[in-house]
Amino acid sequence: MDRPLAPPVADSRLSRALSASACGTLLLVVPMRLDEMAALLGAALRETVLQAAARQLETALHALQQPATGAEALHRRGDGFLVVLGDASPEHVDTAAHLLLDALEQPMEVAGQRFCLGGCAGRVDFDAQSGHEVATLLRQADLASLEARRLGRGQCVRHEAATTMVAMRRLRAEDTLHRGIDQIRLDLLFEIQADMCTGALTGAVVLPRWTPALGAGLADGGRGWAAVAADAGLMHRLTLMLLHGICRQVRQWRDQGLDVPSLSVDLPAGLWQDRALVSMVLDALVDQGLPGGTLTLLMPGAALSGDADLLRGTLRSLRATGVRVGLARLGDAGPVSLDTLGRLPLDELTLDARVLERLGQRDGTRMAAALIGLGRALGLRVVAEGVRSEEQLDVLRARHCDEFQGPLLSLPVGATTMTQVLMHARVQHRVVLDSSTGTAPGPGTATGAESTRGPAHRTGRVSITAAAG
Structure with a gap:
């Protein structure tokens, strides 16, 4: 079973990063094989694997920290990682997402074992009209990343109103099935x-x-x-x-x-x-x-x-x-x-x-x-x-x-x-x-x-x- 992400937590640093830009994109990058590696290597090494993933992402993020992308620091969220891209063009957002996901495809070594975690990502675009409410953006990023996980490794899904609608239709269909099997x-x-x-x-x-x-x-x-x-x-x-x-x-x-x-x-x-x-x-x-x-x-x-x-x-x-x-x-x-x-x-x-x-x-x-x-x-x-x-x-x-x-x-x-x-x-x-x-x-x-x-x-x-x- 996939371990759920931690519930949304108001993070002052994340709030400041979101507020610093009139518009931008929030990326939630989630390692795909974390549970598998924790089971194989031992639960005690789960955090070690996450730290290794963070280093890979930070290396990729360093290449993105330029005016064209406005990339901010990496923010930890449960078993995932958040990145705020302020005032970035759609092309630069796509580039950033691909670089971050490619970083998780690079081999890492933990406890003498080399392996690739792989990952997927949820993407939420925001502007002054849509607002910068952290809890709402995190919820939307969660939904988008869950859909990306369903589609498979290396996928990046952009949250749209349809994303929430699809999730709600799925929930209603399941409810209908339970109530009227x-x-x-x-x-x-x-x-x-x-x-x-x-x-x-x-x-x-x-x-x-x-x-x-x-x-x-x-x-x-x-x-x-x-x-x-x-x-x-x-x-x-x-x-x-x-x-x-x-x-x-x-x-x-x-x-x-x-x-x-x-x-x-x-x-x-x-x-x-x-x-x-x-x-x-x-x-x-x-x-x-x-x-x-x-x-x-x-x-x-x-x-x-x-x-x-x-x-x-x-x-x-x-x-x-x-x-x-x-x-x-x-x-x-x-x-x-x-x-x-x-x-x-x-x-x-x-x-x-x-x-x-x-x-x-x-x-x-x-x-x-x-x-x-x-x-x-x-x-x-x-x-x-x-x-x-x-x-x-x-x-x-x-x-x-x-x-x-x-x-x-x-x-x-x-x-x-x-x-x-x-x-x-x-x-x-x-x-x-x-x-x-x-x-x-x-x-x-x-x-x-x-x-x-x-x-x-x-x-x-x-x-x-x-x-x-």
Whole structure:
């Protein structure tokens, strides 16, 4: 658990520093690995580590103490450090933040051990109109630094009114979850996947929609329902609801005689370091009498930063049951080494939609080709997310990408429409042909809501004709 910062304390030196400038910026720099190092080296050395961090920051601060930045002395605040930049331009503030964070990336030595602390920072801009109330500025700096910590090491987040609004929305969502967990309703949307060459239906990605809308409006914080559930200590319960909901839907389709391909679902990074994940998945499958191949579980790149042995054990256990596993959004998963990927028992990789956005550029096409080649070299299926145009599809097909999904094929659809897709695929054996003309229709306008336009409608390239009666 992250140790909370000390509560705001009125500091006369800090007050004078703030009052000395008509406008400026307050930076709160927080070491990221302090708790880890204190646990490894011993709690008695916690203060020693902080003092070493202070020396690194003071060295960087010395380079900033010039009229252009108006940098003041370092002020200690709990486990963090405050710096006031008076009358500095936005460019100089950015420079100061980067230099201070870079300072914490330099190795330090404590008790004969060399390591890097790393850090993040919260930034608050102030002027005569916004006021110089110390307690308010410190509270805003706290909120910004907490958001920076959520985003990860090396991040600097500027406090804005939206920062507080996001934090309050997160708190209200957690409150709603605690008060009405038994009334939470889950609806499933499906984003269809097809074979790149044949157009055959290969699967669908499940997109959970919760009512009330957990995580709604939290996109700025990169949070969503999973993070709200984690904050509330209800991750297991909501994950079980999601897995059981998917398996119940598959059972309904199978009882109708439909051939259901594997359904993919993203699971948050924290679950992949949870020893209970395998039992939760098996519980949902066994409850509906389904084989493991019913599910493909996708993990984000952040899951790779945890215990590697535990992760490999979890992946092996899941695959032993027939469940497929994949790495989601390659190209936006942060740095992933070839050695790491080669050691993981995976079945597929998905290319992030942002990789596809750069396909028109020379370096973007090369990146996509390299990522697809990596997946094929490892014997994995490669799925492209967010395909929007025929041009993107042609480039991906030429690079031997296996499957695709996105607006060109279909926007997310509800369970009723997905049922029609499965019925259509059973007869036509493909999902990218217009059932009436045998040609690929133009992009449609259907969304996750069920269509009300009559017996025949289109969703992207998918053309669905409902049976009479």
